[in-house]
Amino acid sequence: MLLLAPFIAPARMHIPDGFLSVAVSIGLWVLSAIAIAYALRRVSGDLDERKVPLMGVLAAAIFAGQMLNFAVAGGTSGHLMGAAIATILLGPWAAILVMTSVVGVQALIFQDGGLLALGGNIFNMGVIGVFVSYFVYRTLLRVLGERAVSVHVSGFAAAWSSIVVAALAVALQLALSGTSPANIAIPAMALVHAVIGLGEGLITLGALAFVHATRRDLLQLGQAQPRGGRLVWAGGLILALALVVLSPLASSHPDGLEWVAEQQGFLEAAQGPTYEIIPDYVLPGVSDEALATILAGVVGVVIVFAVAVSIAYTRRRRASTAS
Amino acid sequence: MHIHFLDPYRPRASLIHRLDPRVKLVLTLAFIFTVSLLPFGAWPIYVLLLAASLSIIVASELGVMYVLKRAALAFPFVLAAAPLMFTMSGPALMTIPIGSTVIAISAAGFERFLSIAFKSWISVQLAIVLAASTPFPELLIAMRAIKLPRLLVAIFSLMWRYLFVLADETLRLMRARAARSGEAAGAKAGGSIAWRARVTGGMAGSLFIRSFERGDRIYAAMAARGYDGEIRALPLPPIDLSAKLTLGGGLIILAGVLGLALLVWP
Numbered sequence: 001m002l003l004l005a006p007f008i009a010p011a012r013m014h015i016p017d018g019f020l021s022v023a024v025s026i027g028l029w030v031l032s033a034i035a036i037a038y039a040l041r042r043v044s045g046d047l048d049e050r051k052v053p054l055m056g057v058l059a060a061a062i063f064a065g066q067m068l069n070f071a072v073a074g075g076t077s078g079h080l081m082g083a084a085i086a087t088i089l090l091g092p093w094a095a096i097l098v099m100t101s102v103v104g105v106q107a108l109i110f111q112d113g114g115l116l117a118l119g120g121n122i123f124n125m126g127v128i129g130v131f132v133s134y135f136v137y138r139t140l141l142r143v144l145g146e147r148a149v150s151v152h153v154s155g156f157a158a159a160w161s162s163i164v165v166a167a168l169a170v171a172l173q174l175a176l177s178g179t180s181p182a183n184i185a186i187p188a189m190a191l192v193h194a195v196i197g198l199g200e201g202l203i204t205l206g207a208l209a210f211v212h213a214t215r216r217d218l219l220q221l222g223q224a225q226p227r228g229g230r231l232v233w234a235g236g237l238i239l240a241l242a243l244v245v246l247s248p249l250a251s252s253h254p255d256g257l258e259w260v261a262e263q264q265g266f267l268e269a270a271q272g273p274t275y276e277i278i279p280d281y282v283l284p285g286v287s288d289e290a291l292a293t294i295l296a297g298v299v300g301v302v303i304v305f306a307v308a309v310s311i312a313y314t315r316r317r318r319a320s321t322a323s
Numbered sequence: 324m325h326i327h328f329l330d331p332y333r334p335r336a337s338l339i340h341r342l343d344p345r346v347k348l349v350l351t352l353a354f355i356f357t358v359s360l361l362p363f364g365a366w367p368i369y370v371l372l373l374a375a376s377l378s379i380i381v382a383s384e385l386g387v388m389y390v391l392k393r394a395a396l397a398f399p400f401v402l403a404a405a406p407l408m409f410t411m412s413g414p415a416l417m418t419i420p421i422g423s424t425v426i427a428i429s430a431a432g433f434e435r436f437l438s439i440a441f442k443s444w445i446s447v448q449l450a451i452v453l454a455a456s457t458p459f460p461e462l463l464i465a466m467r468a469i470k471l472p473r474l475l476v477a478i479f480s481l482m483w484r485y486l487f488v489l490a491d492e493t494l495r496l497m498r499a500r501a502a503r504s505g506e507a508a509g510a511k512a513g514g515s516i517a518w519r520a521r522v523t524g525g526m527a528g529s530l531f532i533r534s535f536e537r538g539d540r541i542y543a544a545m546a547a548r549g550y551d552g553e554i555r556a557l558p559l560p561p562i563d564l565s566a567k568l569t570l571g572g573g574l575i576i577l578a579g580v581l582g583l584a585l586l587v588w589p
Contacts, residue, residue: 016447018444018446020359021359057489057537067493105482114447116359116446174404180404202517205520209524210528
């Protein structure tokens with residue numbers, strides 16, 4: 001728990017300069033640039049001139065909306081990152097541009113995240129956040145059907161998973177850069193952001209419920225698939241799977257921590273109590289440890305989805321019997 | 324209530340303020356790039372660059388304390404690198420007994436942690452000087468000059484223009500929530516966390532709907548003034564000779580420092 005503490009204090013994802021190695025920063029810049037260039041082509045290809053001022057104003061609204069917070073407990077508060085709500089309101093391509101502007105202004109003007117690290121921050125919050133939100137929202141909405149409840153559930157799940165997957169990406173990038181050991185950074189970031197993601201999910205749900213009740217026409221994603229939507233869907237699926245699979249693989253690799261742990265003998269003390277259903281994230285009966293860790297991660301994701309879907313179905317049935 | 328305090332620009336008549344924004348942006352990026360290329364533990368070079376950044380802060384007349392205070396705000400992330408101290412292998416620098424266990428701090432890990440913190444600290448100082456000495460419209464010119472896509476720059480400029488309006492809108496929403504929320508000493512305020520989150524979500528939702536409607540009105544106003552989907556801008560002003568010399572000189576110095584560091588600390 002002592003080693004988790006550092007990740008709770010800066011409960012945010014903006015990586016400052018100096019934390020990513022040059023190779024990782026440049027790689028992420030290239031990936032972001034490709035995504036932005038493609039999004040620009042899509043948006044200007046749609047020739048929807050009305051969208052340009054709208055994107056500017058919504059970027060400002062997301063920036064300002066991040067000030068909205070609510071007290072959770074003990075001085076902490078939940079607030080909004082906004083990738084999911086931007087994706088749902090604007091479609092994936094415009095959302096990438098909006099999130100790029102938000103993250104860019106945060107870095108350039110308010111030093112929230114570094115300038116060289118900006119490529120990474122755009123990739124995590126803009127590209128991953130948007131792709132994963134789109135994939136989750138779209139899939140759940142298809143499964144659950146077009147109803148108010150399913151819009152709420154899908155919005156919540158999209159927001160939560162966008163935060164958690166982006167946090168995994170941050171941890172992985174820090175580990176790749178050699179600034180934070182993988183076996184501490186990844187579980188810590190995942191754990192902390194699984195909780196922070198609940199705040200994001202709840203606010204997104206509230207906002208969606210409000211928009212759904214007053215201006216249903218704005219929820220574009222409920223209607224026809226945008227152009228290039230299949231690409232985003234597949235991208236979201238691949239990014240989510242890759243990060244969920246890669247993270248336990250990276251953190252199961254024994255590195256520095258083991259040395260200290262073995263030397264001081266607190267390995268036994270640190271292990272054991274927390275995970276009960278899937279002990280230590282490793283499935284019993286599978287001999288290869290990395291494979292078992294991956295399987296455990298996949299099973300965990302499937303369980304979360306199953307719970308979300310079944311809650312939605314029961315609520316739907318109750319709603320239809322009531323009416 | 325208007326929140327102009329969001330804008331970090333602080334007008335002065337300093338040399339740094341007068342420098343061409345394009346040169347300023349490129350030099351800041353080059354400085355940060357150099358700092359992140361420096362090897363771990365190259366302390367003399369770090370101190371040299373700290374001296375450089377402090378003299379730039381002094382030359383900018385922003386006030387050393389102002390910049391350092393803002394730089395401290397960006398500091399908590401440093402804790403993310405803290406576990407390195409305990410996890411890197413190598414000889415132990417010192418051992419801390421906690422209860423029955425003993426935690427060892429490795430020397431190599433400690434040096435790397437300090438290096439990361441220091442590099443991050445000097446980088447953020449220059450980023451603050453850039454933001455505080457350059458009005459945003461000039462940064463937009465610099466963005467155009469380094470060939471960012473026009474549509475993206477257009478979104479940036481519209482975002483900046485309406486940022487303060489929407490921040491005011493948000494503050495109004497929050498004031499309204501505070502006004503309708505009763506509070507009594509000793510009593511638990513508000514409902515469950517889920518209820519509070521839903522209230523906040525409703526506020527976010529109405530913020531977005533108001534923004535959508537504002538976006539429509541802005542589009543109508545732009546269309547009435549002849550907007551045809553193309554954002555036009557004045558041609559970029561020429562860069563004068565002294566700015567060019569500053570750019571060249573700065574880049575050469577940074578390259579020299581980097582070369583020296585890589586030579587001495589392979």
